[in-house]
Amino acid sequence: MSHASNPVKSLWSHTAVEPPVTDTLEGATSTDVTIIGAGITGLRTALELASQGVSVTVLDSQQPGWGASGRSGGQVNPMAPTDPQSIIRKLGPTAGARIINSYIHSADEVFGLIERHGLKCDSVRKGWLRGAHCTAAIRNLERDVARWTEQGMDIRLVDGDELQTLSGTSAYRAATLVPAGGCLHPLSYTRELVRVAREQGARVCFPHQVQSVNRQNCQWQVTTDKGAVTSDWVVFCTNAYTDSTLKGLRKTIIPIISVQAATRPLSPEEYAEYLPGGHTLSDTRRVIYYGRKDNRNRLLLGSHGSDEHCAAPDRKRLLDAFKTVFPKLKEQDIEYFWGGRLAFTPDHLPHLHEPDQGILAALGYNGRGIAMATVMGRVLAERVAGKRSEDLDYPTTPYSKVPFHWARDVGVRTAAQYLGFRDWLDIQRG
Numbered sequence: 001m002s003h004a005s006n007p008v009k010s011l012w013s014h015t016a017v018e019p020p021v022t023d024t025l026e027g028a029t030s031t032d033v034t035i036i037g038a039g040i041t042g043l044r045t046a047l048e049l050a051s052q053g054v055s056v057t058v059l060d061s062q063q064p065g066w067g068a069s070g071r072s073g074g075q076v077n078p079m080a081p082t083d084p085q086s087i088i089r090k091l092g093p094t095a096g097a098r099i100i101n102s103y104i105h106s107a108d109e110v111f112g113l114i115e116r117h118g119l120k121c122d123s124v125r126k127g128w129l130r131g132a133h134c135t136a137a138i139r140n141l142e143r144d145v146a147r148w149t150e151q152g153m154d155i156r157l158v159d160g161d162e163l164q165t166l167s168g169t170s171a172y173r174a175a176t177l178v179p180a181g182g183c184l185h186p187l188s189y190t191r192e193l194v195r196v197a198r199e200q201g202a203r204v205c206f207p208h209q210v211q212s213v214n215r216q217n218c219q220w221q222v223t224t225d226k227g228a229v230t231s232d233w234v235v236f237c238t239n240a241y242t243d244s245t246l247k248g249l250r251k252t253i254i255p256i257i258s259v260q261a262a263t264r265p266l267s268p269e270e271y272a273e274y275l276p277g278g279h280t281l282s283d284t285r286r287v288i289y290y291g292r293k294d295n296r297n298r299l300l301l302g303s304h305g306s307d308e309h310c311a312a313p314d315r316k317r318l319l320d321a322f323k324t325v326f327p328k329l330k331e332q333d334i335e336y337f338w339g340g341r342l343a344f345t346p347d348h349l350p351h352l353h354e355p356d357q358g359i360l361a362a363l364g365y366n367g368r369g370i371a372m373a374t375v376m377g378r379v380l381a382e383r384v385a386g387k388r389s390e391d392l393d394y395p396t397t398p399y400s401k402v403p404f405h406w407a408r409d410v411g412v413r414t415a416a417q418y419l420g421f422r423d424w425l426d427i428q429r430g
Contacts, residue, residue, distance in 0.1 A: 007309055008310055009338065010070070010071050010187070010336065010338040011260075011262040011298065012070060012187040013070070013187060016065075016185060016187040016191060017120055018191075020191050020204075022064070022194065022204045022205060023205045024226075025059070025205040025208055025227045025229065026226055028227060028228045028230070029227065030230045031055045031229055031230075032055040033046075033054060033055070033057070033233040033234075033384055034058075034059065034220070034222045034229045034231040034233070036060075036210050036213075036236050036245070038058050038059070038062075038063075038064035038194065038204055039060075039065065039067055039068065039239065040069045040189070040369065041237035041239065041362055041376050042060075043058065043064065043193035043194055043197055043204070043377065044113075044374050044376075044377020045235055045237065045380040045384075046197040046202040047117075047193060047196055047197040048377065048378055050197055050200035050202040052381075053201075054384070054385070056197075056201075056203065057202070057203045058197070058202060058203065058204045058205065059206070059224060059229070060206045061207050061208060061210070062207060063207075064191060064206065067240070067241050067340065068239060068258075068340045068342055069186060069369070069373070070186055070187035070190050071187070071338060071339070071340035073183075073186075073260060073280075073300065074184050074189075074370060075128070075181070075183050075280045075290065075292060076110050076182045076280075076370050076371050077128050077178070077367075077371060078103055078106045078108075078153075078178060078180050078181055079103055079128075079148060079178060079368075080100070080349070080368070081348045082347070082348040082349065083143075083144070084096075084100050084148065084150070084151050087099055088100075090349070098394075099394060100151050101151075101393070102372075102375050102393045102394070103368075103371075103372070104148075104180075106374065106375050107181055107182060107371060109371075109374055110374045111123060111182065117192070117196045119192040119193070121184045121185045122188060122294065123182065123184040123185075124184070125182030126182060126277055126280075127177055127179045127180070128177070128281075129158070129167055129176070129177055129279045130176045130178075130282050131167070131174070131283040132172055132173060132283070132284050133172070133285045135173075137284040138173065141175070141284070142157060144176055153180075154178065154179055155178050156177055157174060157177075158176075158177045159173060159174040159175070166275075166276075166277055166279055167275060167279070167281060169326055171325045177279075181280055182280065183280050208226055208227075209224060210224050210245055211225060211245075213234055213245060213246065213359075218232075219231060220232070220234045232358055233384050234359055235360045235362075235380055235384070236249065236359075236361035236362070237361075237380075239341075239343045239369070240253065240255040240340075240343035242343070246355070246361060248355070249353070251402060252353075252363070252364070252399050252400055253344065254343070254345070254402055255343060255344075256304060256341065256343075257304065257308060258304060258305065258340055258341070258367075259303060259305030259307075259310045259314040259315075259338070260301065260302035260336075260338055261301055261302070261310075261334050261337050262294070262299070262300045262334070262335060263298050263299045263300075263329060263333050263334055264298070264334075265296060265297040266298065266299060267297075271299075274326055275293055275299075279292075280292045288304065289303055291321075291326075301321045301322055302318070303317050303318060308339040308340055309339065310338050314337070314339065315337050322334070342365070342366070343366075344364065344367075345400075346402060349364070350365050350394060351397060352394040352395070352396050353397065353398070353399060354383075355399065360380055362380055362394075375393065379393050379394050
């Protein structure tokens, strides 16, 4: 079995709420909507549709939350990884403004959903710091403040003693602060979405390996290793774990490995020293560092990696991250290492596709998965419920194939090394 199918266990898998009750699928059945993928996107879609009386069946080859939805950093970062002007240039003023607005209010949507349904997922909303890794990056953050403030976001620059007090580190001279940001326990969040979706009437079935999706008269038949489901709609919510079931979809994204480490339980004094206000943290590196605390006295840091098993080179990168950001913590203080896949798109935006009547696919959250997968689930449900494509917060677009996709694995590894070298050069220049 490959590392991708058998990754090391994350901290989250040891501390999450209990796995939810799920359903079984045997033989042939029918439903209004079949959703492929029991991560955040698929489960939010199921929840919204089921609450409207739509019959929904969610299929996954693994336990809900097995992928990035249950292995991510759990940060809720309400800002696009590209600037507003670029979004408007690409999508036009109307669609661009809707996407920008959805980013700005994405944290509101996540935490509102948690409150509305009483989701037990250790949610904390204390704000998000994004530190400049070099002098040139400070100017970029200043531009971010100006551009996103113009769009209505609450964002400001912090530096000096204020930044050190908020972050508990002297690794950054300046950072942006977005008060709306926060974090949660990603696996608990996903499992709780299963619970409330089933309470509304959705079926969530695993392990069911989807083998094919074929038109059957005016409907679609999804065939699995245990049975078949016929429905009016099929919604693909597989993100970085997308395979070739829906022709062409896999080639629209670049799967990137994200790796993380978590400390031993810290003493109360140590725990209070790092990110004392409960903020989340990321930075401007091309090979990013990102971090947060959980509610069990641990500190977490993550970065880009090369292997979901978090092999030796990735562990070294994470130890280097600790040495850079929180240097008091040493190798012996780290108890957990793990990894997972994220889906990146060349334009750094999520993509929503409708390649055939009754077929939808959404993917490519570019490191903003908790927030934007939650939003996208609502958008997918709105489309299935009859909202016109042109009125959605995300426009449906044709596939855009990643150039040289066949070389993606080698390219990603090479790019990470090259971009890490450029980060190092930035720092040397001051």
